[in-house]
Amino acid sequence: MSIHSVLNRIALDGMPIPLIRYARLPLAIAGLLLTAQAQAFLPTPASLVTTGELALNPDTDTDTDNNAKAKAETVAETDAKQLLTLWREQAQIKNLAQHTTWRRLLYFSDDKKGLFGKNKNISTVDNARFFLSPNGREDSAAELDAMLVAFADEMAKTTNSAKANNAKANNAAEASNSNSALCRFPARTQWLSETLGIDNSAMQVTCPELTAWMQKLAPEQLSMMFAQEYLDNPQSAFAHTLLRIDSKASVADPSQIHHAYALNDTVDGDTKDNFVLYTIKSMTGGYNNLIEIDPYPKKLANYLQDDERDAWTYRLDLSPEEVEQIILHVWETKDVKLPYYFTTDNCASEILRLIDVVRPEQHLLSQLPYAVIPSDVVQLLNQEGLLASTNYTPADSTLRQAQLNKIKQQRDQLGYHNNPKQSLNEIKSAQLNTVSSMSADGQTLLNHQIAVSDTNPLNRHSLQMGHIGIGQRGDNNYIDLGVRAGYHDTLDSPSGFPQFFDLEGAAATFRLYDTDNDKANQPKSVLLQNLTVIKGRSFNPVNSAKKGKTWGASIEATRVNDGSQQDGSDHLVGSLGYESGWSWAFGTPSAGTGEMPPQLCYTFLAGTAQTGRGINKGFRVGAGVNAGCRYQINNQLRAQAELQLPYWYHGSSDGSNVRGHYWQPISSLGLQYDIDKKQALRINANYEWQDRIDANDDVQLSYRRYF
Template identity: 90%
Template sequence: MFKFLMNVHHVISVSPLQCEILLMSIHSVSNRIAIDGTPIQLSCRARLPLAIAGLLLTVQAQAFLPTPASLVTTGELALNTDTNTNTNKAKAETDANQLLNLWREQSTTKNLAQDTTWRRLLYFSDEKKGLFGKNKNISAVDDARFFLSSNGREDSGAELDAMLVAFADEMANKTNNSETNNTAQASNSNSALCRFPARAKWLSDTLAIDKSAMQVTCPELTAWMQKLAPEQLSIMFAQEYLDNPLSAFAHTLLRIDSKASVADLSQIHHAYALNDTVDGDTKDNFVLYAIKSMTGGYNNLIEIDPYPEKLAKYLQDDERDAWTYQLDLTPEEVQQIILHVWETKELKLPYYFTSDNCASEILRLIDVVRPEQHLLSQLPYAVIPSDVVQLLNKEGFLASTNYTPADSTLRQAQLNKVKQESKQLGYHNNPKQMLNEIKSAQLNKVSSMSADGQTLLPHQIAVSDTNPLNRHSLQMGSIGIGQRGDNNYIDLGARAGYHDTLDHPSGFPQFFDLEGASATVRLYDTDIDKANQPKSVVLQNLTLIKGRSFNPVNSAKKGKTWGASIEATRVNDGSQQDGTDHLVGSLGYESGWSWAFGTPSAGTGEMPPQLCYTFLAGTAQTGRGINKGFRVGAGVNAGCRYQINNQLRAQAELQLPYWYHGSSDDSNVRGHYWQPISSLGLQYDIDKKQALRINANYEWQDRIDANDDVQLSYRRYF
């Protein structure tokens, strides 16, 4: 019988469409024809005779199998296609409809319309996060070009069916071309298979569709994939950079490696950078730009550029250390992610600085190829780059880690070495000109990249303690007990992020100081028999954002030292006798100088661990409780931070503001005055997640009710 079948194979002419229908019709039969319990996998291209043999050996399949005579007749008809074009087209359409019905039945049985991967490919959210979460029943994409179905944005099933129809059309077209002796493949970049290759691949794999039966040439997609040649993906993390507020929370992008750069990671000219950023209007002023970036006023922008160009910007222009983490993804998953990027790279989605940003897009792409993972939904509303890196590490996605120091870090290492050698030789001062030449980016061209910017050079310094995997959690809760004047109190506080100068420094840029979305509520134990007693419960502080950027003048860093704050806080009004505290809105800015001193970590590009600073400060405050409802101040803020050991840090500061309320007719009310404040902070780290902190401050003003405030608090990072 098998000899007969092999002979029959030579005289049968079966189109790809007919072959696909034949194989899908006998799918259940082929699963019962097994060798040692393993089902035989059929292929139109290689094992059609064996498939026909399976049919002959199964009684239930006889109705589907043509007789040998009819097969010969079909073969004879195939030889006369020139005179039967219309008949063949009609038959191809009939066969396509039969396949379409089979696919629809399978997709319904498997409920593919609600499959996690299919919904993620269409930008449907996995879940709704409270009132401000995304609607899981509507795609985040509102561009009609992203959908084949007019109802695709609201109905994943309608989009699935439209894709299956596109499959059937492609198969029919291919069959018609082959049966009219047209050997040229269709070339149509607007084809659904060319526009949505990731969807097509997932559906064809899930439904076990023979890909050879619906091949279409996609020249633009092919050229793009050949250009990127994706073999491996890595996350590049550029550390926080306060001198550009939009980079204050760090940045992440995907490094796309080809075979050449996988074989030698230093050959970065064979790699590309996939960067999701904000497509902002550079004509907008900074405040408007920041507001639009945070509220979705701009669209996102997918950039795919040569990797050396992006890396140079961070290492050389911004002076930011970079950490690269290879992702533990299979080559097939890498290919599918890049195919999905092809589908989405032209979309104009709203960009939200805290939730839909460079970091969230990386998690979304990984979620597409790992349906069992729910990475993006594990993070809160704010998706911060370092949280993403830590989450991927916890979930086992990071296969290796590489550190690339910034140019300024390498210059700092040289500066440290020269100073250390001079100290060992007994010299206390180095020639100023020599130190300035080492610090100068123009005179000292040391870099982690080659002169042509195409290759990574091996660095000869120890790794700095800036790996974000080693940092404390950004969220923090605290409870403190203290005394202000004669009143005891309890403080309850929470901070959404980020880090101040007394927090554990590992994993952050040196002297990093940035806090956002924090609040403190104070519960007083008041004495009702005394005058000027505070309310039992008050909002002590509500900070939108507050931070300082330290770039010591005696280091290799080239930036300025400055600070800014936007907050609501309680202040003592020194304009009136026995004045009490009041809640005010406060806007402040500082500009000044800082100096690093002490002995830096050996062999690293870290600055010395101690810091002193001086700022010229200006502040504007407004609130109903203070004199005339406002005050403006200017003065000097000076202080020092001291790293006692790895677990203990201290900071002392003196603020010398001069306040102005405006002139007053009341002789007991001052319109302007000095109000110095001295403060001391001390933190001891129990471990990476727990710490104890002491804060004390004293206001050198005799016209306020309570001058001193001392507090001990427990802080928990989570």
């Protein structure tokens, strides 16, 4: 019989052991067994073992060791089951499965957009690894219970590991922690622990990958960076937003951007796809989203230097705990692939979603319309009091323009001969003039003495607009009713937008005529006058510091006058157009800023293809010149005049009175007066220089409301 068995019998039966069996033991050993020191090396009787006190001795025999370990595991499992029962009761009482925060952590939607909103009963994430429960995607309660079970399992493992005191077992447990629920879902863990009062220290789970990631980012503060609209890259036409993650060092000195990181949600597109296919997939969810976390200087340089876009940075009014929880949630979701929708699930919507996760009382994402536009997000966060401070960072071209403005001002004062053309070209050149808001090593923001440009998106008009107008076309009076989902044209108030910005999308106008049906060629009483899918122009004046080109494009259905036939009337056609040309800025820019002069003239070489049932041969193609000027009279009044000289071709015709090709010049004038930020009056006048047109002139006065 072993010593272990003997001691167990003493402890269990209370019977004396015949001393003759141990007569051979030296008296010294017998004395040693009676000392307090000996008891440190001897096993504690199983009947005296309590939770947290079990320690296995490698010198004990295998049978007793396994028995003690099994009993310890049973005790640990019993305690874990009791805790699990308590947690389940608390979760049920508090209805945590339906708590807004819990549902948002699982990507369940709580938007209030009605018919076209997302399904509130199914998580947006279609990835089994994002859930512990096989029913987690459809059942937030099942996922909550699975998380609580994971807590109990980890607590039992921790207790057993502590009792075992086995280095090999501990190492194995640590190696498997990377797949632990607590390591995979730290944001869920933190929220549940705080809500249910669970002591996480009782679950000694180490997450080396998560720990290293958090130490690398060292998140202390979050800011939203807004890079203004950039038409030369269609993906950035509506601007871009990302989160700046600041560490203690960059919080203390915001210019030390090498201590900050950029969290960017973008489209994971296939660069092999052509432009049209790429655009369609980006709009329809054909690509997944991609979460990028890069050093902040690298990302900022893309906007300031490559794209020449001013940047506005807004510090978010979030507590350190909220910042940490957002970053932990990013860890949970950074590898989750979700469909990317250019207008609804994009860089801007993700920022609102992350804030909603830590602010359950707010419903930021559901407050916006179906299309989530970056500038709308900036204004919404400002309305909700979530923007703590604002910082302006001018693009490199803006700084070069500021230098150019200063030189031209000196030239006007001292004479042209003091500023030769070569000197101006050197200032405009990005290669020769390396002035930048970033240091040469790209690690630090530099402070240039330049006035802030009027491009802050907080100051812009609302992107949606409705209008009602009264007008006359030929001898017929009419009323126009129209709406525009976005964005901005050159006659709209320019505050908050890049200079000369011109982009319209998803717009429709209906015209109601007061007609006399007894007359020939009278229009119908109600007509669709225009349906714009997308229309815009990018102006980069050749005499400015901008290095881009001047071009334009349009996709729309519009009413046109067919000049091929005698007494031709208007017809609705599908129209596709492209323009490429030059523009020039002139006038006196705002003092001390990097703004271009406020006046603009332009010339385009244009090509257009149109098709419709009403026009001759059902189609026409045209080429010509479009030239015009825009004039900023004052802060509230702007005017624009344009002359279009298209030459149209319908194809050969056998009709004696039908022309297969012809010129059809059109002159137009627009004038807008801003009543305030939300209201304006506009006058439009058009005249078609074509003798075969039944109604050559069209004059309209409209009231415009931005909302």
